Amino acid sequence: MTYLKRSPWILHYDASSCNGCDIEVLACLTPLYDVERFGIVNCGNPKHADVFVVTGGINEQNKAVIRNLYDQIPDPKVVVAVGICATSGGVFRECYNISGGIDTAIPVDVYVPGCAARPESIIDGIVQSLGILEEKRAKMLGRKRTKTAGTEGR
């Protein structure tokens, strides 16, 4: 459980969800589920965030907004797609204004199924994403080390 040593911050964005998953994401923060006991905090600023939680499918309007938010989150970062709409478009995939799941706009690390996704599975998805976050961090550090090692050798 080394990856739980740190306190990951979450940025939540509602892409085109019906609110079902959004309120379940919020419900995770409240007393019954209380993810803050893991040090997970919901923040409103992409520059503070480590985990990007997106609910709902992508439409043409918010594609740019999502990419923009994703680019603003500092590396390393992970993306969690919550709910079936975020995974594939769900029942709305035939709608003219929906272009599909979140992975049509940004790379996704963890998919959480469900309509609406239950708080238990959302928490599970986020905790899994922390493992990936740790791997990404280690990789980044490793790259930095080899870089500095390379310059020293020269």
Added chain:
Amino acid sequence: MSRKIVVPFGPQHPVLPEPIHLDLMLEDERVVEAIPSIGYIHRGLELLVAKREYPEYVYIAERTCGICSFIHGMTYCQGIEQIMDVDVPPRALYLRTIWSEYSRLHSHLLWLGLFADAMGFENLFMNAWRLREQVLDVLEETTGGRVIQGSCKIGGVRRDIPQENLAGMAADLSPFEHELGELGTVFLKDDSVNSRLVGVGHLSRDDAYTLGAMGPVARGSGVAIDIRKTGYAAYRDLRFEPATETAGDCYARCAVRVKELFSSVDLIRQAIDRMPEGEIEVKVKGNPEGEYFSRAEQPRGELVHYVKGDGSKHLVRSRIRTPTLTNIPPLVKMLQGCELADVPIIVLSIDPCIGCMER
């Protein structure tokens, strides 16, 4: 000489979980004009009637909004039943009423929590959502779903609640009501809450009526309209009065919702007491031909599902007019002349449900 500037508000904003965009024209700190623009979560789901047969469209109707999903499904079913002259068994109507009122409880508690959060009152937010979990537990136990129930179908309901469970639910209402009382007192009596809400975002009675405000927004301004009074589902057998306030400010809208919590508990109790025995669904044959404006009272106000069928399996048109859409013109009026710092509170006071509004 003050200068006019335009401040964009949203789409991603820390106070609101959903994206709405407002262009606020400011003169110093005062809002002169507010222009809303939407479309960030527009899906175009009304068009799916051509892809789904009319009994399947219930699932789409329910997913218009995850907060009042049961009432969406029920209103759609009610529209088809009215066209096709389906005799829904009384027990099904009573069960629908019970689930509608539990949905209202969970939606109002959710809103009270978000509202407290917007005021910066974190403790109250957590307490409102803690109480809300009790409502969700009942919904999950009786329908299987926490926020999307899927228990309504054309011709009745999918699941029955056994009589002994109903008795248990009724017994649980008294301690729950006591806790609601404690929560409501903080919203209505606390000094810091009052100083944030009283006199903010005023909407006069005339404006509320002519601009088409519905639900707690209208009732907070003294317009006593409640679509439940038309007597759909089992409401024609139950006693209740629409909760009203006259001040027309954010405090009044909040007070209306707090009062409605208790009236919902009372309605559930009445419905459990009078619950008739019998079937919970009838078989529906044929296809709908005709049209109907099916109306119901959502937690946010009047919901209209316009359904039109031509005798085939697919409807010609489904149109969902949600209460948030009709509450947008009153919101524009309320924002005129307010201070920039009050904008989030005023926007929240209409209980915006953008997912519903844009469909």
Added chain:
Amino acid sequence: MKKIEDQVTTVISIASLIGRVEAFRKGAYRLVQMNCSKIGEQFEINYSFEKDYRFENIRIIITPDTEVPSITGMYWGAFVYENEMHDLYGVQVKGINIDFQGNFIRTSIPYPFRDPSYKGEGPCQGK
């Protein structure tokens, strides 16, 4: 089965629209909703009003390129419905008080409800 309420729909001509709406306004009716439906090649526009839980509906039937007068002079809040009709169906409404010029609901294609199209018509995963 018991009808919940009686709903009267009157089809009127576009010329008498403003007069009828004015009468509703004077009679202290509230505007419930406005909507457009495409029936065959024609557009049906419904204007629904209510007073004391009595629901009344008037309807005009027009061709897609007919210009419709705005009722925002009588009902200020009607702009949301008129802009919506314009953005989704391309109904030309004349004289809206707050005209978003097609930017109220921003859609990926213009006037999507006029000739509905759907995504993913093919089989799942191309199989």
